[in-house]
Amino acid sequence: MSAILLIAVPLLAAFISILFKKYAHYILVFVSFASVFALGYMDLGTITVGGFNAPFGIVLILDDYSLIALYIVNTLFFLVAILNCNEFKKVGSIMLVALAGLNGLLLTGDLFNLFVFLEVAGIAAYLITTTNKKPLASFNYLIQGTVGSSLYLLGLILLYAMFGTLNMADMASSIANSGYGAGVTAFPFLLMFIGFGVEAKLLPFNSWTKGILANSNRLTGPMIASVYAAAIGFVFGRLLTNVFVIEDTFLIIVTIILIFSVVAGEAMAYASTKVREILLYSSVAQAALVVVVFMSGFTGWAVYLIIGNAAAKLVLFLITNTATKQLGNDDVETFKGLFVNNKVIGLAFTAVTLSVIGLPMFLGFVTKMNILENMFVSGDYIWPAIILITSVVEGIYFIRLLLNLWYKENDLPEVKFEFVLKYVVVIIAVLIMVFGVYTEPVQDSADNLVAYSYIEGGNL
Amino acid sequence: MKYVATFLVLFVSYIALAGIHVQELLLGAIVSAILTVILAKHVNYTIDYRFPVKLLVFIFAYLPLFVWQLVLSNLAVARIVLSPRIKKHLNPGFVKINTDLKGDFAKLTLANSITLTPGTLSVDIDGNDIYIHTVYIKGKTPEENRQNISAKFEKVLGVVFK
Amino acid sequence: MTVELLILVALASGILAYFVGRLNKVLGAVVTIVASMFIFIMIGYMMQDINAGTTFNYNAVEYMPDFVTFMVTYLGLFFAILVTFIFAMVSFFNPFFVEKYKYPALYSMLYLFSLAGVLGVFLTDNFMVLFFFFEFIVWSGLFLIPLGKNNKAAISYYAFSTAGSFALLYAIFIMFAQTGSYNLHLGLATVSGTTEGTYVLALLAFAAFAKLGAFPLNVWLPRALGKAPDAITAVFSGGLEKLGAFVAVLALVKLAPIGDIAGTLGGLTEATFLFASQYIVATLGAMTIVFGTLMAIRQDDAKKLLAYSSMSNGGYILVALSLGGTLGLSGGLYHIVAHALASAAAFLAIGAVSRVTGTTKMSELGGMIHKMPVTYMVYLIAIISMAGIPPMGGFISKWLIFQAVIDNGLILIAVAVFFGSIGSFLYVFRPLAALFLGQELPQHRDKAKEAPFFMLLPMLILSGLIVFTGVMPNIFLDFINDVIAELGGTGLLLGDYTITGVNGVLQPTLIASVFGVGVLIAFIIFILLKKSKKVGLMDTYTAGNFIYTEELMHYSLDFYAPLERLYEKHINITKDFYKKLENKVVDFGRMIKYFFFTNKPEITVFWIIVLIGFLLWGEL
Amino acid sequence: MMDIIVFSLIGLGVLFAVSRLLIGPTPADRVVSLDTFNIIVIGVIALLANQFENSLYLDIAIVYGILAFIETIVFARYLEGQHGDC
Amino acid sequence: MEIASYIFMTIGGLFYLLGGLGILRMPDTFNRIQAGTKATTLGAFTLLIGIGFNNPEWFPKLLLIIVFIAFANPIGSSALAKASYKSCDLPDNLVQDDLIDLFGGKEDGPS
């Protein structure tokens, strides 16, 4: 099967669904499920559109990397869709477009096509966030996203002016063979980095995240913090490893941005007293960490970092937003003792949290240890120190949160979680634990991805 | 008949743009036909069997008059604009004049003609009253104004849009 | 039985305990007794397989990642036996306490999980495995502490433990970068004497300090031990805290070459830094002793008091290990044993009291000796040992440590060590007086009764051992000599009944006999002489009114008020420091939030411009 | 030569129109000058077509003219609603 | 033919100039509209016809543009005039104001 169907079919469904508004959400669930299912039958390789070969035409690339990315994003998307399809019927068609956009982002091997899909996915995201009923926050997201993608486009055009191509692989090899120093590309790459930095929630370009995630609902929270975060992470990773050349001043700037994001993200989470704020600031730090790991070249582990994070944020935001809706607000004080009568939910929440912190027996531990090990081996002693120190802070606020949610005597909050939700979060938690203990497949696949570089296989 | 009118307007527009060529004529006709079916009742273009005659009158009687008036009006404007002391040429105001023309399109043409001729600018039409901004009001009564401003067009247009 | 099988048993029985515990709380707790006793016995069996100079090492079964290896060494076994024993003893208390917990089944499970972690830490030659179990203990311990209904204590525990763990991890990775392997022995040997070695020492010392609750990483210890469930307190103090001691041994003994500090300081090699670091460690250890003592003196809560005593004793261990040498090592290792036994016994005794009275506050207790004489005896023996008075184990270890300090000529540290000893006289007897002696309080009079047999049993075993370690220390010192030999040092010269130190020969048995005779005489006098009249609380009237003042009922109240006044202003220096640190983090987080996270796109745009400008600056 | 004359005449016209656009003072004044400017631009585009001998520019002129007209209408409709807002 | 073309084009240019000048010099909005509309309309007509002389095959297209302008320009102007009347203070040199009947000062209009 051609991977292009992953984009075409949701689009087709979206175009048709506006005539059948009442059934749009069913179409959505069906299509997103079909996407996950169909991934098993996709042929790996480079797909040309319209019959024009790279670097002239637009190509899509389905390799191990994008396949994993597609599996993760589509599965998470499906889960979010099925859990929310009844509550948010209105955005069914928009969600279909979002699915097409995300799949396009993950598949495309063309820098300008990436911009187009960034906008498709972005606009769908702005719209999905309007279900928060906070139009000002959505507006802010829209403006910042547009500024970001405009900067990306400007950087891209500068690169085109210099190297005359839009294809990622061709661009990378043109730059490598051009004989110019990295100084030539620093400015365009910085622009593109910032462009993605906005979407990837890196400080200081992420002021939209608070308005969106701190007011999120059951749809927007998991959608933005989990599905979109994963997709953007994967795409950013592809650019970072295969296209960008980060050296000299640019490297200094990027390092400052990343250190700032990690440190400030954890500090902000620490200083927060609302559950969703804690989660969202933690996401900021995690997103920066993903970028760091990609930049360090540990693709496989960056992928697992994304996976672990996305799965965790899905569970955390689902549970938090379900509870918030029923309790009225998300102050930790209100949430106190939430798990006393919701032990299953509580265990799942705890498991994924411990995984995010990186405690043993969970997937997060395996990922973190391997990242640190690889960093040390490559002679990097600074980032591990930063990661470990901020991990302590991260651990403290998450543990504080967990203990608050588990231990309270009287006046327990009354929250009902529906069966499907329980089912989903428990499965994710169990998977995180299973792969935290049975680490061999994780280790192997991550090592494979480290060895794998997609530039060489531009035409797989 | 409004279908014919609509079709003609669309088709002529298309051909004016695309040029005369077999493929274009064919495609233009098809497209115009389709759009005519969809749009005819919205646009209200009307036409009758006397159209060719009216067209001739319009072209050979009205247009020369109009162009002449247009040139005159521009010369008048030039005189004002180029004079060192503009204010003395001005005696502006809004006047109301009456028209006998019936039909929206007739009134529109009249109004546009008034706009493009010396010293006058139609602002709105209400029923049979045309409201006009005048650079230099000469007449004292509405009838005087009408004579000054619109009478010559009305005669011709009365024939065209009968 | 192999180590990984034992670990599996511990984990499996933990899960079993959980499910049994869901059905019946008490039954779940019984599972912990059976399992931890079994594991202790199995570990004891390992003694048979180990001979001086030979250790056995093996890869674990295939389903695990291939770097997972276990190894039984004298050092590991020494710690493993001690800690599993404490776990086994404390487990007898579990059935009597689970009722009080919010999640009793969870308690049983995590208890055994912690035990599994202990085995993993001590019985491996692989740093990654060690770290894994280190962290495993952290998060199982983490959920045990708040069962005592205090989240703050658990969070402090987590914060410091994790900081320690991560320091350990960083050290592990430094060694890994040098050797390409996680082998513990290889790693330590490789970096020893190099610049990396100094970093590793500092990091490992940090980890040890964090686990031991030593100054300046001491804030969590009193909180956690003071607020954790009673039984768990004993495990933490007697057992888990010793993880820190283990790391300290790795850092101060295995990593740094064994020898007297003063002797090797001459040559300015890389190793000099190591020794300088050891001085720092010794100094901090001494400060730990002093601070722990001063804090213990002013506590009202008996558990907290003992917690500070634990902290202070951790200081002794650090001082001893950092001094190195035969005396230092023997003293340190022996003190580990002595303190483990004594503090477990003391905490269990307090726990037994708290079980019937519901409090551990000295101001709310009194006269328990009448209802709980056996518990009183156990507590008495434990604190005698803690204070380092013959004929208990604590005396032997302190004697060795004193000798080592004096031998090294470290005057200030010697002063601190002596101060700690005198201070412990001052504070350990306060709970004795406050809890067990004095007036029986009306609110506890009816409920209080002696603990049941299965609680007394472990307490009695422990006090027996405390006495035994004081009377017949050579049996233990013999094993410690093996440990020291394995570490590459020389053990103590042991006669049948004598210990040869630098400044003389100690004859513990003789001393014990003298004390035994003294006690016997005192007991006979107590029996023979006329009983003192017991005066009830309500018998004291003045002008027909009962005079109620706290002082009347508690002569232990404000015991050392004049002394406290000397330092009360300065004593919270570490607590304040961490409080300020936390506030700084919070302030920083709030500031960033305030500046960046508003619905104002211009902030984002501004920073984008700044960053672009920064990049382009160089091209102007 | 002739081209230069025509273009400079038109250029002056544009200059005047734009001056009024900048001076105002009322929004209506600005819209009027913008409208004038647009019609001049149509002529300029047509002149370019003549200059380059390329009829494609006429298409552009038509589209520009249409858009300019609609723009004027939009502004006019907008201004109508702005009571006394000058 | 070419000469005719250039004459027309120059005249067109002149009217454009006149339009610009009118816009600039006229003292109030309505007079500016008047000057601008008339001059530019005629300017566009002559200019386009001039171009048509040069390229006869373009005549249909040019004619379409002329027709469009002939309609669009006055319509736009009248709409603007109405808008200006309703939104702004009237110039103080008005000698007569019949429109006040229609718009009731500033209030609603017909249709």
Add this chain to the structure above:
Amino acid sequence: MLQYAAIAMLMLGLYGLLTQRNIIKIIVSINILEIGLNLFIVSVGYVEGGIAPILTSDFNNNGLVFVDPLPSALVLTAIVIGVGTTALGLALAKNIYQKYGTFEIDEMGEE
């Protein structure tokens, strides 16, 4: 020249985004920024003396000097995307106005 103008417009857009607190004006700023960007894209493809990349009966072979057609194509796409974003921004602005009764961000208070 065109390139400088493009960069100037980009900067003007950024200036607007930095200073404007009215959401409509912010949308306008974004649009100015995008126009500048689009101009820049086109400028990148400009070739001195190049003609529009369209074959006609007058310019009838591919050996002529054309400007780079690809940036023009990209601009078409970028423009349409900009239109979509702007429409959405305006719709959000209308929603915001309904909720707060103002377009000024400073008058809305924190969400």
Add this chain to the structure above:
Amino acid sequence: MKNFLAFITVLVLGYMIVVSLDNNEAFPAYGEADVSSRVSQAFIDRSVTEDPGDIIFGQATNLESGPANIVTAIVADYRSFDTLGEVTVLFVSSLGVALLLGGKKQKRLELNFHPNFMLRVGSRALFGIILMTGVYIAIHGHLTPGGGFPGGAMIASSMLLLYLADDEFRAKIKGFKMLESFAGTAYVLIGLTGLLLGGYFLENLLDNGVIGDLFSAGIIPIVYVLIGLKVGSEISGIIDNFLTEEGV
């Protein structure tokens, strides 16, 4: 003051960017772009798949991409996938506007000012010309500048004119929806047909004809007309949403 600082800031930034680009050895100066070193040279030569030699307007047949307008060849053929994406952007925007502004029952926005007579009548007269211009532009996208997007925009403009010129006017939204859905669906289906029959999504399966003919360039005019319809209906929908409000 804030404004002044901001002004200085962007001034400095702009200056820096200009200097940086001037100093950048890889970035071509304005007007000196080297098209032959760019991928677009292959689009001009239509030589992505094979080299057709010299291309003469009105003569060359069966090129890999048929439009005489090379920009159109790129937009609707070489990079047609981008265009599908951009159509999607517009689609989702119009959905979004409807989501944000659409209430239950809709009626025209009630304004207290009305268009004047000339505008009301005149716009109907002009409507035909504008509409036809849009159609013409969309149909001739492969021959002249323009194409589906400008064409669609013109179509929508003609609708906008009617909306502006008549307070009562409302187009049939249901019809827009149908058109929008039909055009989008057809576009994707054409792409899928290419995939099914030719092996590539959006492959041009029809005869490309003689370059410069109206009936040439295979599916491109069809695609462009679909785009024109889709864009026209979408923008019209957006306009309608902005000019309507909740009410009976």
